[in-house]
Amino acid sequence: MSNLPKTMKALVAYGIKDYKLETDFPVPECGPDDIIIKTEGCGVCVGDIKCYDGAAARLWGDDIQPCWVKPPFVPGHEFLGRVAEVGENVTDYKIGDRITADQIAPCGKCRFCTSGRYWMCEPHNMFGYQHTNNGGMAEYVRYHKYAHITRVPEDIPLKKALLVEPYGCAKHAVDRADIHAEDVVVISGAGTLGLGMITYARTRNPFKLVVLDMNNDRLRKATEFGADIVLNPGEVDVVEEIMKLTDGYGCDTYIEATGNSSSVRQGMKMIRKLGRFVEFGVFVDETSLDWSVIGDGKELDVLGSHLSPYAYPYVLEGIRNGTLKTDGVLEHTFPLEEWQTAFEYAHGTHGDFKVAITF
Incomplete structure (x- = not known):
């Protein structure tokens, strides 16, 4: 009983x-x-x-x-x-x-x-x-x-x-991105999920980790969590900045963590040919874009990311030992x-x- x-x-x-x-x-x-x-x-x-x-x-x-x-x-x-x-x-x-x-x-x-x-x-x-x-x-x-x-x-x-749950989702998204040491990685969005992505992506040691957000307080936290460069799309032309950083080629990987249509279109503009686009954000409305960019224009790998499979043990240990930052x-x-x-x-x-x- x-x-x-x-x-x-x-x-x-x-x-x-x-x-x-x-x-x-x-x-x-x-x-x-x-x-x-x-x-x-x-x-x-x-x-x-x-x-x-x-x-x-x-x-x-x-x-x-x-x-x-x-x-x-x-x-x-x-x-x-x-x-x-x-x-x-x-x-x-x-x-x-x-x-x-x-x-x-x-x-x-x-x-x-x-x-x-x-x-x-x-x-x-x-x-x-x-x-x-x-x-x-x-x-x-x-x-x-x-x-x-x-x-x-x-x-x-x-x-x-x-x-553990949002960081688990963040880990899965970054794993989908298959980051390498020579990559310029852009993460769009520095909320809880974005911060989880940033602190985990830092452990993958990309060449440059760039974070975009409209909120400067979040960008400061992104820097604390491992971002090399932070940019506010409301203050600078982020596409132009990424092109300058990459000799006009574009970033290797773009992870979309805002669920905002403008972030998707922005990412499609700044990602290089043969780049990898990972979508995690949940959208309120449908998003339209020129699909020829994905195929005929750049031959992109476009990947979804859903939930947090098999991620919890790693995330909990990372939180426990400080590998994954959580302060604030x-x-x-x-x-x-x-x-x-x-x-x-x-x-x-x-x-x-x-x-x-x-x-």
Whole structure:
């Protein structure tokens, strides 16, 4: 018989801008293959904000796309906690273990899952968007049998440990870029994900690491995290600057981490022939560009980057030993009762890179 309470505090999403803090939400039941964690903290992602605002049509659906979210659900996918209960078939974890899991909630049965490419699971359910996979803005969360779980070292402070999900995504994007020592690499965007990319890309030792952002405070942080050159597109012609830097050829690699259409077009202009363009940003609107640049003009490698496959162990160790810089990324945390303030701060209007809800 479970020793957990029957109800808990949880933020529950019923619709666009229709989120409610509930004090009697049911604690998830633990099946024979499940793990229930007591939540330690949950980062507030830009994706959570876009979902709340209804800014991403692919989430709530429109005239073209069906609704993907499944309300009522508990939001939050950047969370970790301690094991509070395990099912009878669980042998690898015990009560009190500190763990986290990838954002994806894989089915374990599709061709992607069975071939080890779980992050592209065909049903593609995720924690924090469906009532079948409630997220971390609640006191307790259920991890099912196929969740991709990673242990979190005890000596990593919560504010640093909560960066594992965005930094994991950043690592995957940089790995997709296949950076070499002679490369001029441009990263567009110096938010939390961009900073994760910068500090990890620095370990790959490119010839020049250039970071673009419209916010000079973020550019200063980018320099702290390893950027060789920082440029503000609102102040200088960044395409011209990159061409000067590369004798008119263009950068070898461009990683797009803003989800802004102008950043895509800018990247296509400054990348060299036979260059590599990696897209990570999530867009609100469709982006148009001259596709002949990709093919007939420059013969580019254009790659997507999604989630954080197999990245957590490396990221946690990098955070732990200081290889991956984290100072100043997550400074403000809020109790669940102040979720509205947390969401406001997550917009970046107060200068924060990342905020979190803690329990």
